[in-house]
Amino acid sequence: MATIVDVAKAAGCSVATVSRVLNGKRAKEGELARRVLDAARALDYVPNSAARNLRKSESRVILILLPNVTNPYYAHILSGIGDSAYQHGYSHFLCNTGNRREREEAVLGRLTRRQADGAILMATELGSAWLKPYAERYPIVQCSEFDPEVDIAHVSVDNYRAALEVMDHLMGLGHRRIGIISSENRYSSTALRVKGYRDALEHAGLPVSEDYICRADAGYSFKSGFDAAVSLLSLDERPTALFCISDVLALGAIAGARELGLNVPGDVAVVGFDDVEHTTMFRPYLTTVGQPCYEIGYRAMEMLIGLLGGEEVPRQIQLPHRLTVRESSGLRRHTLDLTVERPSSQ
Amino acid sequence: MATIVDVAKAAGCSVATVSRVLNGKRAKEGELARRVLDAARALDYVPNSAARNLRKSESRVILILLPNVTNPYYAHILSGIGDSAYQHGYSHFLCNTGNRREREEAVLGRLTRRQADGAILMATELGSAWLKPYAERYPIVQCSEFDPEVDIAHVSVDNYRAALEVMDHLMGLGHRRIGIISSENRYSSTALRVKGYRDALEHAGLPVSEDYICRADAGYSFKSGFDAAVSLLSLDERPTALFCISDVLALGAIAGARELGLNVPGDVAVVGFDDVEHTTMFRPYLTTVGQPCYEIGYRAMEMLIGLLGGEEVPRQIQLPHRLTVRESSGLRRHTLDLTVERPSSQ
DNA sequence: GATGCTTGTGAAAACGATTACCGAGCGTCA
């Protein structure tokens, strides 16, 4: 491994000059600069980043905290983050926190240790006041979830408005008894979607029945969507539409409906959220709210880069979502010719 | 930020002593050691890792190269890697290479720059001789895919044997015309599964028809599985069973079969591979070969840690796979009561 | 010709840890 000293010797100048030429603090023109550049190339010189980091006390590493990479929603965001980071010459360090606070704190400790310059948090839960001290001292961006009580920059979609649109869509189809399959987690997205659900009903002058609000387990699992749907659809006055706050819950809900011998969307309409899971693999194709996951990640990283550079950045970015109406709701006419399953004989 | 000097001052000793106590090179008992420990705690001292890395010329970072985190198969492996790394105090850098060689080389450059101590490669393609120089100089482990021509340690399942088992299963059900939906990629797993397919047929004295071997696109997409199935099942003597080298291909194949008005498994049996995609969400549940993804990742990381420590490690680890028979093949009696879709009217 | 300003360069001081080397103290044994 050639060091800067070797390059200086080969170029016949001091290390200071080498450093300056290589870092662009001097014109790269001129005889001496050329000698330096040639020597560096000839020796295949690459700066030692530990030394540079030590001297400059920075790391060019950013922390990514997410509950679980296995969840494709986060994986898509991650890939946006990764691309942006790569383009800006930053590396990222990934931590699957499983939403466990001790893990989160452990990895945020890297900020303190100067092993990382900033962080992107993917699944901040409400009530994360413990984050404040970190947010005050280090550049941090929240991605897709955020806690309004902790004033940290964030990028997300407008979950509230999206929920209103879903409800408009369902009510526009004539549905009056609409259930929601929510989740036990403490995400802002969950709270906002449920709030949108309630407000939309109230605004339309429809009753908000607590019976129609079902909380699946925190992990958005298929099974919990299934169970929730079975329980909602077994009510005496069963809902004719289900708004599920995630696609997997929705897919589970469709399976649950079938289990009860109900046709989707004939007997019950189902809407999901995210449009990232296999929403168009199986019939009926899922009506869902699409989020620009990749871009959410990409923008979050750019925001962080801005913060790292000491720039003033907007505290909040909302990216456009999109309600895509497919077969599991509406499109009633069309679905007649589609491969909509008949109830099983079980 | 407290430094080691501050701790030394507070404890009334030299920095050497502080370093030794904190690194366990001296007994932690005794009056002086206690003073050091107390001082470190009081000052909230955390060693600066850039300084440590510079001095020890190591980074405690390992590189993870994979084509795409968005693919749940890789995501599961990654989570095993992450857990093991975390336990051993290593960080990992993730790079979505998209199988593009320039990206792979760019990130492996971090080894040269001493920004990383080793690497785990997730999707080495056959013909990766360019990897040799890296493998000779740095600790590298291949995970799930490997190139037999480059002698690098690797962990995977026994793809060949798994393919034989799949074929045994299908032939045991009486199938004689079996097609395979393979892929255009250059992975060893693909080659081995196809070889298993051929060998099994030959061994059973059945003809190997090139018409029955279909190569879907490199990315294992749903659509390419669909298209491949449509083309295979449109043959005059259509196969009665399809072995798909990935679950998503298999799900696509099932959809394709339905498109043609064929019943799965009544008219055509379908088997997948991986058991990671939603194999039990939709009817018919998918028969597939399960891989212990999490453990593959975990073991790969442990192997790398061994290599980093200069230990002798096995060059190859094969973890057990498991063929899980579900509805999409066999279990014919049961499937009669299941929600198997009737052909659509399209 | 003295002065001030700009520009380019080198010497050397950081950055914060680990560790080679050395000397002091102590116990043991011939």
Add this chain to the structure above:
DNA sequence: TGACGCTCGGTAATCGTTTTCACAAGCATC
């Protein structure tokens, strides 16, 4: 008693950069 070995702890070198500071040269101005 003296030689020897062992442990313990301090001093200082070291890792490879970046950056401050000082100096010298070149040039214009008075």
